[in-house]
Amino acid sequence: MNSPPLPDMSDRAREIFRLVVEGYLESGSPVGSKALSGEGGVNLSPASIRSVLAELEQRGLLAAPHTSAGRMPTDSGLRLFVDAMMQVAEPTAEERAAIEQRIAQPGPIERALEQTSALLSDLSGAAGMVMVPRREPRLAQVSLTPLDAGRILAVLVGEDGHVENRVLPMPVEALGTSLEQASNFLTAQTAGRTLAEAAQLIEREIASGRSALDEASRDLVERGLAVWTEDASNRPVLIVRGQANLLDESALSDIERVRSLLDDLENKQSVASLLENAREAEAMRIFIGSENRLFSLSGSSVIAAPYRDREGKVVGVLGVIGPTRLNYARVVPMVDFTARSLGKRIG
Numbered sequence: 001m002n003s004p005p006l007p008d009m010s011d012r013a014r015e016i017f018r019l020v021v022e023g024y025l026e027s028g029s030p031v032g033s034k035a036l037s038g039e040g041g042v043n044l045s046p047a048s049i050r051s052v053l054a055e056l057e058q059r060g061l062l063a064a065p066h067t068s069a070g071r072m073p074t075d076s077g078l079r080l081f082v083d084a085m086m087q088v089a090e091p092t093a094e095e096r097a098a099i100e101q102r103i104a105q106p107g108p109i110e111r112a113l114e115q116t117s118a119l120l121s122d123l124s125g126a127a128g129m130v131m132v133p134r135r136e137p138r139l140a141q142v143s144l145t146p147l148d149a150g151r152i153l154a155v156l157v158g159e160d161g162h163v164e165n166r167v168l169p170m171p172v173e174a175l176g177t178s179l180e181q182a183s184n185f186l187t188a189q190t191a192g193r194t195l196a197e198a199a200q201l202i203e204r205e206i207a208s209g210r211s212a213l214d215e216a217s218r219d220l221v222e223r224g225l226a227v228w229t230e231d232a233s234n235r236p237v238l239i240v241r242g243q244a245n246l247l248d249e250s251a252l253s254d255i256e257r258v259r260s261l262l263d264d265l266e267n268k269q270s271v272a273s274l275l276e277n278a279r280e281a282e283a284m285r286i287f288i289g290s291e292n293r294l295f296s297l298s299g300s301s302v303i304a305a306p307y308r309d310r311e312g313k314v315v316g317v318l319g320v321i322g323p324t325r326l327n328y329a330r331v332v333p334m335v336d337f338t339a340r341s342l343g344k345r346i347g
Contacts, residue, residue, distance in 0.1 A: 246322060
């Protein structure tokens with residue numbers, strides 16, 4: 001991306017600011033005036049550089065973590081850099097081919113989602129995240145089979161061939177014809193419908209007395225609907241891989257921040273709620289440190305992008321989470337390309 005003009009900032013201050021941010025993102029350490037005046041730096045004396053650094057610190061773009069130490073960007077400084085100065089590094093042809101090949105591996109879509117989360121972790125050196133798409137396949141058949149004295153195996157087959165198995169508690173009286181009757185009733189009522197649509201229809205049928213089910217079969221159907229509905233609402237919506245990448249050498253000096261970040265990741269529902277912002281915006285989102293309340297303690301950044309089905313509808317969100325010193329220039333386009341590749345796989 002081209003850097004837009006930054007009014008109120010001289011060319012000299014802009015260049016020093018850029019070097020500080022890039023140096024910090026590369027090393028994870030504050031950048032001092034001596035490093036800035038060295039080879040590849042700016043043609044100014046250390047005293048002049050310190051004067052500019054002090055000015056940038058007063059503007060809230062840089063901070064000095066310790067007395068006489070160098071400077072590092074604040075969250076506001078990183079936001080300015082990402083939005084107005086960063087030169088993105090598009091994935092190479094080899095990287096794009098590797099991403100597409102890994103996502104396109106045969107198998108159920110759940111495996112592709114796990115592969116994508118691990119892939120993002122490998123690419124970024126941070127933790128990869130993929131929000132499971134909100135898919136409600138239409139059902140083709142439901143079958144009930146006794147497992148033992150107190151349980152039933154329910155097999156739900158979708159029109160797309162997707163199969164889900166659920167184990168249900170079985171009342172003692174649900175034997176023989178009751179089980180068969182319940183299976184036939186469920187298949188008839190769910191065929192061509194989503195589970196939510198079928199549940200509403202079945203509940204109306206039972207409430208009206210038109211279901212023609214005996215008491216045991218009706219009890220079995222109602223138990224099944226209750227379990228399926230609860231299971232769907234409690235199902236994990238976020239796949240996270242690569243948390244170990246967050247425990248690098250630099251993390252040892254800031255272990256409390258890393259512990260806070262790992263706690264955030266354990267609370268997947270909260271992180272999933274954050275990613276919903278990218279789904280609703282239908283565009284790439286970058287959350288930096290204290291900009292989001294969830295990561296105000298851990299000082300972490302999230303780069304997230306929605307992925308779409310073949311009709312262009314947003315079905316999920318993927319991204320990476322890590323310290324604010326992420327390599328934004330490389331990770332942002334990687335996340336964007338991975339989202340588009342996963343969208344093709346979802347179909």
